[in-house]
Amino acid sequence: MSTKKTLSENNSASQNRIFPGSNFRRKSRKKIICAYLVLILCLSPVVPLISYATTQDDLDETNRKLDELRAEQSGISSDIAELVSQIDGINETLNSLEVQIQDKQSQIDSLTDEKSMLEEEKQRQYDAMKLRIKYMYEHGSQNALDMMLGAESLADFLSKSEYIAQLSSYDRKMLDNMEDIITRLAQTSDELSVDIAELDTLKIQASEEAENLKQLLLSKQQQLDTNSDDIARFEELALQYEQQLEEERIRESEKTSQNNAGSGGSVINTPIDYNATDLEMLAAIIECESGNQPYEGKCAVGSVVINRVRNSRFANTISEVLFAPGQFSPVASGRFAVVLARGAKDDCVQAAQDVLNGYINVNALYFHAYRGSIDDDKLRIGDHVFF
Numbered sequence: 001m002s003t004k005k006t007l008s009e010n011n012s013a014s015q016n017r018i019f020p021g022s023n024f025r026r027k028s029r030k031k032i033i034c035a036y037l038v039l040i041l042c043l044s045p046v047v048p049l050i051s052y053a054t055t056q057d058d059l060d061e062t063n064r065k066l067d068e069l070r071a072e073q074s075g076i077s078s079d080i081a082e083l084v085s086q087i088d089g090i091n092e093t094l095n096s097l098e099v100q101i102q103d104k105q106s107q108i109d110s111l112t113d114e115k116s117m118l119e120e121e122k123q124r125q126y127d128a129m130k131l132r133i134k135y136m137y138e139h140g141s142q143n144a145l146d147m148m149l150g151a152e153s154l155a156d157f158l159s160k161s162e163y164i165a166q167l168s169s170y171d172r173k174m175l176d177n178m179e180d181i182i183t184r185l186a187q188t189s190d191e192l193s194v195d196i197a198e199l200d201t202l203k204i205q206a207s208e209e210a211e212n213l214k215q216l217l218l219s220k221q222q223q224l225d226t227n228s229d230d231i232a233r234f235e236e237l238a239l240q241y242e243q244q245l246e247e248e249r250i251r252e253s254e255k256t257s258q259n260n261a262g263s264g265g266s267v268i269n270t271p272i273d274y275n276a277t278d279l280e281m282l283a284a285i286i287e288c289e290s291g292n293q294p295y296e297g298k299c300a301v302g303s304v305v306i307n308r309v310r311n312s313r314f315a316n317t318i319s320e321v322l323f324a325p326g327q328f329s330p331v332a333s334g335r336f337a338v339v340l341a342r343g344a345k346d347d348c349v350q351a352a353q354d355v356l357n358g359y360i361n362v363n364a365l366y367f368h369a370y371r372g373s374i375d376d377d378k379l380r381i382g383d384h385v386f387f
Helices: 002-018 022-149 154-259 276-290 295-310 318-322 329-333 335-342 346-356
Strands: 367-369 379-381 384-386
Touching: 022 154, 022 329, 154 329, 276 295, 276 318, 276 329, 276 335, 276 346, 295 318, 295 346, 295 367, 295 379, 295 384, 329 335
Parallel strands: none
Antiparallel strands: 367 384, 379 384
16 A cells, blocks of 8 residues: 555656646636636525615615614704794794784873864963953053053052963963973874884884795705605615515525525424513514405414524524514514514414414415415415415
């Protein structure tokens, strides 16, 4: 054995000496072939994974944009509410200013009427005084002189003289008082007019501010309309990505099922250990995937999850099965999280509980929506097929 090995090594060494490049070429060919085979093996499973990952990335980016748009919508709505509140406040201010202006104007009108009455009274007093003076100069001077000369004593004379002086002084005093009152009324009226002018200025400023706010409100409303259109567009895009993910998941699950025919095994109708979180998660995925399906369809979806938990090719917990990449589109889209947060409907909770307690009605590991005759070879329950 040792001799044969030695001869073989010698022959090989001899050949290498005679053809020094042949060994290098053989090694190079082997490396190329191995690299080619590795590349083929690597590309085969990677292509669908890349496709799925790309679609998931697109969906994640769309959902991220939707979150931004919804946050922006919330901010715009808040701004609109604040603008409406400010406009309402300015309208109240305008109403208050209008009431004050009307009140001031009423006071001016009242003062004007009072001033007119005093002017008329002043004129009457003035006319009466002129008549008395005229009478005294035309007739009264002699009468006044006779009245004073006819005084019975000096005291009577002085008294009558004082009477005549007081009468004249009274007329003058009444005229001066009325003049003062008229002057004060005019001043008050002027002050009220100044107040009205200031109120008018405030009213103009408030009206301009209200108009600016209305223009800003219109702009915000246009932003909100644009934002709503963008949200609708991205929601439609997200739905398309969800549908694409579901189609890719179906193709991948069918391929896996074909490569592992009969891997579902037999139905195991025994309860499994679970906690409240397991029940909530199973009920949530049942609602997301089969909320509109009959009871058997709901239990079948739950059975698929539990069959995976029991199958060595999948994770061994409900949570890990549900969150495995590319398996359940509602988990990828975020709808599962929404249902889990609010709690699944009662019928879905009941189906989940029955499945966890041992009611496994299918031995399948996969399911998808029925697509017509191409799925007639699969078990159909409601709108789904199981395999």
